[in-house]
Amino acid sequence: MEPVLRERVEAVSIGTVVDYVRRVISEARDVRCSSGAGNPVSLPGLAVDTLSFDPAITEAIGRQFVQAPSADPAPSRMQAFIVHPGIEGVSSPVPWDVSKPCHPQRIADVLREAGLDAYYFSDLDHWHLYDRTTATAVQLMRDVGHYPPWETGAPLRPFLHWHYAQTGRRLTHCGTLGIGGKGIILAGAGGSGKSGTVIAGLLHGLQSVGDDYVLLEAGSDVSAYPLFATLKQDPAGFERLRLNERLGNDLPLNWQGKHQFTIRDVSTDPVPSRLSIGALLLPKIGGSGRTEISPVGRAEAMIALAASSIYQMPGERESGFRFFGEITRRLPCFRVTLGTDPAEVAGRLGDFILAGAA
Amino acid sequence: MLTSRYAVAGRGVVSEAFDGDIVVLDLDSGRYFSFTDSGCALWEGLVEGVAPEALLHDGARYTTEDIECFVAKLVEYKLLVAVAEPANTVAPAAMVEKLAQAREMPEVTVFDDLADLFLADPIHDVDEQAGWPVVNKPDADGAGAA
Numbered sequence: 001m002e003p004v005l006r007e008r009v010e011a012v013s014i015g016t017v018v019d020y021v022r023r024v025i026s027e028a029r030d031v032r033c034s035s036g037a038g039n040p041v042s043l044p045g046l047a048v049d050t051l052s053f054d055p056a057i058t059e060a061i062g063r064q065f066v067q068a069p070s071a072d073p074a075p076s077r078m079q080a081f082i083v084h085p086g087i088e089g090v091s092s093p094v095p096w097d098v099s100k101p102c103h104p105q106r107i108a109d110v111l112r113e114a115g116l117d118a119y120y121f122s123d124l125d126h127w128h129l130y131d132r133t134t135a136t137a138v139q140l141m142r143d144v145g146h147y148p149p150w151e152t153g154a155p156l157r158p159f160l161h162w163h164y165a166q167t168g169r170r171l172t173h174c175g176t177l178g179i180g181g182k183g184i185i186l187a188g189a190g191g192s193g194k195s196g197t198v199i200a201g202l203l204h205g206l207q208s209v210g211d212d213y214v215l216l217e218a219g220s221d222v223s224a225y226p227l228f229a230t231l232k233q234d235p236a237g238f239e240r241l242r243l244n245e246r247l248g249n250d251l252p253l254n255w256q257g258k259h260q261f262t263i264r265d266v267s268t269d270p271v272p273s274r275l276s277i278g279a280l281l282l283p284k285i286g287g288s289g290r291t292e293i294s295p296v297g298r299a300e301a302m303i304a305l306a307a308s309s310i311y312q313m314p315g316e317r318e319s320g321f322r323f324f325g326e327i328t329r330r331l332p333c334f335r336v337t338l339g340t341d342p343a344e345v346a347g348r349l350g351d352f353i354l355a356g357a358a
Numbered sequence: 359m360l361t362s363r364y365a366v367a368g369r370g371v372v373s374e375a376f377d378g379d380i381v382v383l384d385l386d387s388g389r390y391f392s393f394t395d396s397g398c399a400l401w402e403g404l405v406e407g408v409a410p411e412a413l414l415h416d417g418a419r420y421t422t423e424d425i426e427c428f429v430a431k432l433v434e435y436k437l438l439v440a441v442a443e444p445a446n447t448v449a450p451a452a453m454v455e456k457l458a459q460a461r462e463m464p465e466v467t468v469f470d471d472l473a474d475l476f477l478a479d480p481i482h483d484v485d486e487q488a489g490w491p492v493v494n495k496p497d498a499d500g501a502g503a504a
Binding site: 300 | 370372374376377379380381383385386390392469
């Protein structure tokens with residue numbers, strides 16, 4: 001057991017970050033408060049035992065995940081604590097020292113050498129901390145509800161990213177569609193039509209293992225696994241896809257000004273536990289009625305897939321670049337210029353998947 | 359410049375190649391780079407230590423000045439540095455063949471839309487109102503961004 005820094009620090013810097021992370025994790029592991037909510041999460045190859053002292057995060061953990069079938073007899077285990085100083089034994093989060101130069105890569109290197117990861121959101125002095133050796137994760141906030149607004153859409157995301165990166169798999173910012181166990185991934189910047197395409201597919205008979213964040217694996221073939229059931233759509237897309245007829249008009253907007261719901265809200269089919277991925281598609285909103293699919297260069301496809309995935313996930317950047325290079329190298333890559341009719345888009349993509357190009 | 363040997367500027371410059379396409383990422387700046395077909399072939403030659411002048415073959419669509427300009431950009435973008443060792447004066451046959459088949463002028467494209475955000479990780483500061491992840495601008499005295 002590594003020694004743990006016991007004295008309090010005023011601000012965390014590159015010289016103290018390792019000791020600080022260890023101290024907070026040690027405090028969280030010692031928490032013995034009965035008011036926390038335990039919530040087991042079963043994910044591909046991973047069982048997460050959570051203890052949350054924030055009701056909204058607790059609810060999100062219960063709602064947003066796609067629970068994996070318990071086929072894996074010996075999954076890795078992770079303990080995740082969502083805590084704040086209102087819990088006996090938990091100290092207030094210490095801010096990052098803004099008076100000293102910040103070298104993100106060096107900070108990541110220092111943490112990694114110690115078997116740790118950290119992610120800090122300074123507006124709220126909010127920390128995600130992870131000890132790779134013991135698979136212990138701690139989300140530390142100032143008080144109940146003091147977390148970044150995106151947390152409830154993809155709870156535990158940094159911890160899952162760090163865990164899966166160690167196993168050679170990758171949390172990836174992309175959408176997915178499939179049929180009969182075969183599928184495609186959709187990559188691109190915000191506004192490219194990725195999420196609208198996934199929802200259109202779900203509404204018209206296709207399957208998905210997720211939008212926004214899915215787990216990719218480059219094994220004997222490229223596989224995509226579900227983690228989160230979260231779907232999002234801005235009001236214009238919500239209306240265009242006629243989701244208001246299905247979900248009503250009272251669904252609140254999230255921090256991005258989008259309606260947030262889940263795959264279960266738009267499809268009665270069970271989420272497949274895996275899709276065998278046959279192609280990487282770069283969606284683009286088109287103006288014509290028909291959906292067109294044409295080959296695209298791998299460099300462009302690689303940048304579309306890697307750039308947003310790498311910058312949205314803290315740390316592990318070179319390994320991410322290599323991973324997405326491998327995915328791009330192994331898949332045929334296409335541009336899909338989307339038609340205006342959701343049923344036509346879904347039909348075209350379903351035919352594409354079934355035809356074996358994917 | 360034309361007789362110098364060049365090398366990748368450091369461990370932070372990583373690349374992936376696919377069927378003639380190359381993507382380079384500078385982990386320190388967060389910028390991505392891609393090349394035209396002749397640019398890909400020239401990059402491969404340069405990182406293997408071939409002198410720029412040895413990459414100018416008979417019938418090439420580009421000139422000495424084009425190569426100089428291309429190399430200067432790669433140095434300016436901190437992807438390559440000149441090194442003291444002598445350069446290879448003969449390009450491998452396969453590389454010459456690749457250069458001969460190239461149809462475009464040597465050019466590099468920079469993708470830096472996400473660079474500021476990339477640099478903000480892993481200890482970062484964002485503007486919640488503007489949406490995530492948007493890096494807060496430093497205060498006038500330079501504080502504010504961790």
